[in-house]
Amino acid sequence: MSAVEFDLRLDRRRMWGHLFVWACFLATAVAVVLLAVLLFDILRQGMGRLSVGLLSNYPSRFPDRAGIKSALFGTMWVVGFTGLISFPLGVGAAIYLEEYAPRNWLTRVIQVNIANLAGVPSIVYGVLGLAVFVRAMSLGRSVLAGAATLALLILPIVIIAAQEAIRAVPRSIRDAGLGIGATQWQTLQHLVLPIAFPGILTGMILALSRAIGETAPLIMIGALTFVAFTPNTPLDEFTVLPIQIFNWVSRPQAGFHELAAAAIIVLLIALLSMNALAIVLRNRLRKDL
């Protein structure tokens, strides 16, 4: 009697199990379908506007003549300087934390603080950049002010990625270096860092791909929404792709929405190629070890 009951319930229990798997699968599918819909919508709207003119024209009041030249150059300038600032700072901090830092309260504070910084909303970095770089250091609304702000924003990502790369280098490599009489820095410079380098670079590229899409902090520091020139020095004013997109999306005319979609396609291509590069580097690293 009880055996029959048990079998009956097992059926029902299994049925619940099946329903549950399907529900979980559907949830995952929803996320993927949404990604597909989003990409499809952007391609449908923007494909018609993709042309050489889009890349070589400055923005304009007329959708047919408008392009992203200033935004494209601005993005390259800003991301380039963001890399130049955040790379040495981030890698330096990571080397310190992994190789030099004693286990004391200061090290713990630095580590916890990095984790907290990763969770600070990007717009707050914009407020910091506005007050420190634009006002206090009088850099104005320049490429340098924007790059410095974004460098602080991605610093936690760079540090954490570099720490992981350095930590992955086997202890024996360090022992070998120190054993033949090299100083700690010589060991790092000639043995540890070259091995960790691909991993560090991967993290750096991923961090820069985050910087490339950031909008809010640059609007905060006063990057302009209408710029008809390309920067020539780091102290020039600038605009970037996401700000140009923001500007076009917030206009009511459909022509500008198509332009925004086309600019989004360019931005996504840049992002995907950076990610692909990072994956290639990561795979090469795996082969070496």
Place this chain on the structure above:
Amino acid sequence: MPGATTTDITLLRGRRWRERVIRAVLLGCGLVSILTTAGIVLVLVWESFGFFREVSVWEFLTGTEWTPLFKPPHFGVLPLVAGSLLVAVGASIIALPVGLASAIYLAEYAPGRTRKILKPLLEILAGIPTVVYGYFALTFITPLFRLVFPGTGVFNAASAAIVVGIMIIPMVTSLSEDALRAVPRHLREASYGLGATKYETVTRVVVPASLSGIIASFILAISRALGETMAVTLAAGATPKLTLNPLESIQTMTAYIVQVSLGDTPFGTIEYKTIFAVGLLLFSITLAMNIASRFVLARFREVYE
């Protein structure tokens, strides 16, 4: 060879000096992150101090009207907080169940191959810039909404909440999946050994065992939703309002900060200082949530072996 010895000693001394300098420089790099935090806190507190000399903290935190750019100005931040909460709650309703369910699927059920395809797709979803989500909200979701509910405004909290929800799904998924995977195998096997089905094992053993990690991921995702800026600026509008109706235009704390910095508010005025007061509030809320998530993780973690 006395000469050689002297050279060796100078060489060693030089090397030691170099080591010290390098160490100091590297420590300096590490301290930049501390300086960043100190900079954020100092800037926000200092500029807000100027604001609170003219507007009382009480009026700021409990006022129900936010009209700093009109005459007479009102500086009650509640409508902005309500706007941010409306978007964050809406986003959570979408992202928390979907994110957790897909984490369970990926960690417990998905065959290796499916997982290999799905994980990078979710990473792409996580890497899409927020301004793109704003575009999607304004040109795709809002028109859909207006077909279904004709009374919906061009700017409304609902479509902002939906895209912010989509945006934070990957975060919930990836952090929750890590938590589920951290549950040791022998707990699952013990459950099977007692005759439980896979469904019962997952829902009554694995999920409860990783609850601290799951809740921590929820808190982090909500904090991310509160700090989201571009999508809500584009989709939710610029009308600070105390409302629970998601089909109306509202304004969030972040969108207000953007609105002011896009305008030509003169430096040093009370209107200009509002962005620091609102920024301080936003920073405090998100910081508290990040600390809370770490606390949940540390305090309620089930420790195995």
